[in-house]
Every structure is written in C-alpha cells, then in structure tokens.
Amino acid sequence: MSIELPEALILAQQLSSELQGKTVKSWQVKDCERMQRIGLLDKDLTSFNLLVGGKVTAAVARGNAIRVKVDNGSNLLLAPEYGGHIFFHPSKSEVPKKFHLKVDFNDGSALTVRLISMGHFSALRDSDLEHSYIYRRDFNPAIASPIEKAFTFKHFSQLLSDINRALKSVLVGKDAVVVGLSNSAFQDIIFRANLHPKRKASELTPDEQRALFDGIGVVLKERIRLKGKIQFLDLYGKQGQYEPAMGPNLKHQPCPTCQTPIAKLSVGGGHVYLCPKCQA
Numbered sequence: 001m002s003i004e005l006p007e008a009l010i011l012a013q014q015l016s017s018e019l020q021g022k023t024v025k026s027w028q029v030k031d032c033e034r035m036q037r038i039g040l041l042d043k044d045l046t047s048f049n050l051l052v053g054g055k056v057t058a059a060v061a062r063g064n065a066i067r068v069k070v071d072n073g074s075n076l077l078l079a080p081e082y083g084g085h086i087f088f089h090p091s092k093s094e095v096p097k098k099f100h101l102k103v104d105f106n107d108g109s110a111l112t113v114r115l116i117s118m119g120h121f122s123a124l125r126d127s128d129l130e131h132s133y134i135y136r137r138d139f140n141p142a143i144a145s146p147i148e149k150a151f152t153f154k155h156f157s158q159l160l161s162d163i164n165r166a167l168k169s170v171l172v173g174k175d176a177v178v179v180g181l182s183n184s185a186f187q188d189i190i191f192r193a194n195l196h197p198k199r200k201a202s203e204l205t206p207d208e209q210r211a212l213f214d215g216i217g218v219v220l221k222e223r224i225r226l227k228g229k230i231q232f233l234d235l236y237g238k239q240g241q242y243e244p245a246m247g248p249n250l251k252h253q254p255c256p257t258c259q260t261p262i263a264k265l266s267v268g269g270g271h272v273y274l275c276p277k278c279q280a
C-alpha cells in the first residue's frame with residue numbers, strides 16, 4: 001500500500017488539527033539501521049533535537065509528502081512512500097511497541113511513525129528544506145499538484161503534447177509532470193480514461209487528453225472523499241474506504257465494464273493491471 005496524494009492530504013489535515021499548539025518534548029528512533037544503510041534515512045538522526053521545545057503550528061501535504069511545521073523554525077518531514085503508519089496516541093500507554101520514530105508532546109500524547117518497505121522521515125530547519133530530495137520533489141511549485149487550482153486542462157494538455165514518452169513515466173516517478181501519483185492511482189486513472197499505459201503522451205487526441213485529465217480528478221477526489229484507499233490507516237487507525245477500479249484487487253476478475261479478463265503487464269519497472277479491450 002503506497003501513500004499517495006489523497007492519503008498524505010488526509011494525514012496532514014488530521015495532524016494539523018491534532019498537533020497544533022502541542023510542544024515537542026522528546027523523540028526516539030529505533031530499528032532504523034537497515035533504512036539508514038540503504039540511504040532512506042539520514043545517518044545522523046540527532047537532527048530531531050531541532051524539534052524539541054518547539055510548538056507545532058500546522059501540517060501541510062504536497063505530493064506524497066507531509067511537512068509538519070514547528071514554531072522554532074524546524075520541520076518534521078514525513079513521506080511513507082510505499083506504505084507506513086503514522087498514528088497519534090492520546091497517552092503514552094497507547095504507544096505500540098513497534099515504531100521507527102516516536103515524538104512525545106508535553107501533554108503526554110505522542111506520534112509514532114512506522115515505515116513499511118521504503119519511505120522517509122527527517123527533521124529539518126526551514127533553511128535546509130531545499131536540501132531535502134523529498135521536499136524538492138514534492139513541494140516544487142513548478143511541478144503541478146493535480147488538486148491545486150493551477151492544474152488546469154489547458155496546462156495539462158500543453159504538458160502532454162510536449163512529451164514523447166509512455167504515460168506511466170509522464171504521471172509517475174522522477175520525471176512525472178505532476179506530483180503525488182504512484183502506480184496504484186495510475187492504474188486506476190488510465191482504466192477510467194480507457195488508455196493503454198504504453199501510449200505516448202504526445203500522441204493522445206484532445207478527447208483522450210481530456211479523459212486522462214478527468215480520470216486524475218475523479219480518482220483523487222473519490223479517494224479523498226472516501227478517506228483513502230482500502231488498505232490505508234489514518235492517524236487514528238481508521239481504514240480507508242476507497243476500492244480501486246483497477247489494480248491487483250481485480251486479478252483474475254472480469255473487467256467491470258466489458259467482462260474481458262483483466263491482464264497484467266510489465267511497464268516501466270513495475271506491473272500495471274488493465275483491461276486489454278477497454279484500454280486497447
């Protein structure tokens with residue numbers, strides 16, 4: 001389960017209302033050696049001292065990342081990319097045994113972060129945010145966020161026309177023209193748009209561009225409205241209700257539209273489930 005734009009947004013909203021005004025008392029990291037060794041986390045995690053004594057002012061999300069702002073000029077950056085749990089605990093007695101990061105607040109409450117597979121968290125000064133790869137990737141205003149007003153069909157259509165690459169890399173990964181989408185949202189979006197994942201962006205007709213644009217909007221809005229994807233757990237451990245229209249959950253199933261058996265295709269270093277007929 002990956003945390004994509006909708007889930008990051010839900011978590012940021014919950015973090016903002018829950019943590020606002022709370023003062024950071026202490027922090028603890030554990031079992032992080034593997035993730036430090038492969039470069040997901042900083043070698044030196046004492047930077048979390050930056051947060052201590054500061055008061056949380058807000059949490060915001062962009063792309064797949066969450067920035068918790070603290071009033072002493074520091075930030076907690078969270079990006080549980082390929083899954084992870086960010087939980088709030090009203091009292092110490094509710095803190096689980098397993099976590100990678102724990103932040104304790106003065107009122108006795110705590111936040112825990114547990115990454116599953118790949119992900120990232122760090123503490124940074126405001127002035128150092130730009131040095132963070134995650135921050136630069138997701139908070140760069142030059143790369144559109146599909147839920148922001150600046151992301152218009154006209155803008156998107158122009159971007160697509162200029163790119164001679166398959167749709168996957170246009171919407172997902174380091175060369176994507178938007179932030180916040182991973183493979184899961186991608187499969188769902190192109191199924192709703194009736195597009196094959198290997199189609200070249202520059203070769204889409206205006207109607208196909210429109211279908212893709214609308215597909216992005218529908219999938220993200222529905223996922224936000226239904227409190228995240230089905231495997232997602234929010235800040236309080238509550239499960240999301242959004243069942244993807246296309247993805248591994250449709251393996252060996254008939255296409256909901258035309259009854260053709262769903263196929264699995266290798267695309268850009270991953271797998272994409274699709275309807276071979278609807279998305280021909």
Ligand SMILES: [Zn+2]
Nearest residue numbers: 255258275278
């Ligand atoms: Zn179909």
